[in-house]
Amino acid sequence: MPEHDLVCFATRRFESEPWTLQNYLAVGGYQAWQKVLDGELDRAAIIEQVKASGLRGRGGAGFPTGLKHSFMPREAPVQKYLVCNSDESEPGTCHDREILRLNPHSLIEGMAISAYAMGATVAYNYIRGEFMDEPVPRFETALQEAYDAGWLGANVKGSGIDVDIHTFVGAGAYICGEETGLLESLEGKPGKPRFKPPFPAQHGLYGAPTTINNTQSLASIPTIIRKGPQWFVDIGVEGSSGTAIFSVSGHVEKPGNYELPLGIPFRELLEIAGGMQGGRELKAVIPGGSSVQVMPAANIVDLTMDFDTIKAAGSSLGTGAVVVMDETTCMVNMLRRISRFYYAESCGQCTPCREGTGWLYRVLTRIMEGSGTHADLDMLVDVANKIEGHTICALGDAAAWPVQSFLKHFRHEFEYMIDHGGRSIVSAPDAVAA
C-alpha cells in the first residue's frame, strides 16, 4: 500500500522526529478531533462510524471496538473513564511501543475522540513500567504539546467539550494487560483480575463506567473518522477491516513492525520481513503472540492474515505478533519457555492456573532433563484442559493453548526427547525436524 495511507504509522515517513505535533498535523492530524469540536459529529455518530469501520480490537481478542464503545452508558450523569491499555506485554508483540515512540499524537487524538464519544471527561494511558525511559517521556511530551496547542483540557477550543488525558506507569506484570487487572493496578493494587460481570462499562475504574481499549485500536480511530469508515473497510477483507501492525520476529531476515492491510497473504508478509533467516526452512509460526495456538508451516503458508481465516485454521490473529520458527527450532524447548512465562506471570488467585502452570513447567523441564515418560504427555494435556476455561481471566487459557497445540502438532518431538534421554530431535544425527 502507498506510504501515505498508513494509519498508525503515518508519521514514520518523517526521518527527523516523526513524533512531533508538527509532523502529525502534516499527515492530517487532529482534523478528526476538529470535526468533533465543530459539532459535525455527535457521540452517537462517532460510535456509528467506528462500528461501520469494522475496527476490531488490536490487543488480542479482536472484539469490535465500536460495539464496545456502545456498551458505555454515555449519557448517564456520572463520571466515566476511558483507559488505554499500553501495557504491551504479550510475548512477540512490540507495535504499541512504536506508536508511543513514533506517533503518540495519533493515540492522543484517538483517546480524545473516544473519550468524548463515551461521555468520559478523563482518560488514562496505562503504559508498562519497562517503557519509562523512552516511550513514556515521548508520550508525555506529546501530551504537553497537545495541551499547549489547546487540543485537550476544559472546554477544548470553546466547544464545551472537556477531556483530560493522564499518563500512568506500571511496574512489571503481564497480568495488568488483562483489562480488569489493569484497573486494579490503576487503583494502586496488585493487578489481580476481577470477576465479570459486572463488566467495566458498568463498574470499572473507581467503580465508575469505564472502557479499556488497546493502543493501536485507539490510534486507528482518528484516521477512520477523517477518511470515513468505508475507506477503512476497503483496505482490509471481510471481517477484518483496515491495516494492522504485524510484529514479525524470530527467524526472519528483517524482523520488524509492518503496518499492512489485514488479509495480506502470509507468504507476502514473510517476504516483506526478508524471508527466512539464512534461507532455512520454515517449521512453525505463532501468528498472534505466545498465547495463541502454534501452527505448523504447512497449515499457514497458504493462508491470509486476517481474524476469520486464522481462527478457522485453529489459531488466532491475537495481537498480530507473528513469531517465525525455522527447522532448527526445538519445539519442546519453545514450549518450556512459554510455560515458564505463564507460570511466572500467573497472579495466583485461581487454583487451576496457579498450580497448573507450575505443573506444566515442571513436567516440561523433566522431559528436557531426560527423565520424562510417555505418560507425561497425556498429563500435560490433561493439566492444560483443567486450566482452560476454569479461571477468572484468560491467562489460564493462554497457558493451556500453547501446550495443547504444541502437543497436537509436534508430539513426535516430545516423544523423541523422552525416548532419547532428553536429546532434541533437531540435534539428532539424522535430524528431520518437522
Next chain:
Amino acid sequence: MSAQAGTVALSDHVCAEIDRWIEKFPEGQQRSAVLAALHAVQHETGGYLTPALMNAVADYLEMPPIQVYEVATFYSMFETKPVGRHSISVCTNISCMLRGADDIVAHIENRLGIRTGESTPDGKFYLKQEEECLAACCGAPMMMVDHRYHENLTPAAVDEVLDGLE
C-alpha cells in the same frame, strides 16, 4: 517486613514527585499513586525498597503498610532485597530466545562471574531474572539496563554497554 521496621523521611524531591502523581487522580484516590511513589523512592535510594521506605510511602499516601508491601512484592520492577546499582534484564522470551538470548545471558554471567538473579560482590551490577517479554521483539536479542533498551545485541555490544557504566 513490618510496621516495626519504623519509617524514614521521604526527600522533598520524592514528595514532589508523589504529589505530581496524586494530582492525576480523583480526590481521595491517592492510593493510585503508589506505583509511582515506589518507583520514585526506589530510584532515589539505591535501587531497592526497605520496609522503612515502604512504611514511609504508606504514611504519605494514608494506606495501611500491608497494602504497600503487597504492591511492592507483586510487581517485578520493585526490589525488596539489596541489589547491585546497575540493573540488567536480558529478555529471554520467545522472540529473543530464537535469536540467541541464551548466549547473551551466558556471556554476561561469564563476564560478571555471577548467575542470573545475583549481584556482583562489589555491588555494581545486578543481573535480574527477567520473565517478561520486554516488547522489543523485532530488535532481538535485547536487554534493558537501568531502564534503557539495547537492541540487536552481540557479545561485543553488551561489553560496550557494560563498559560504559560507572
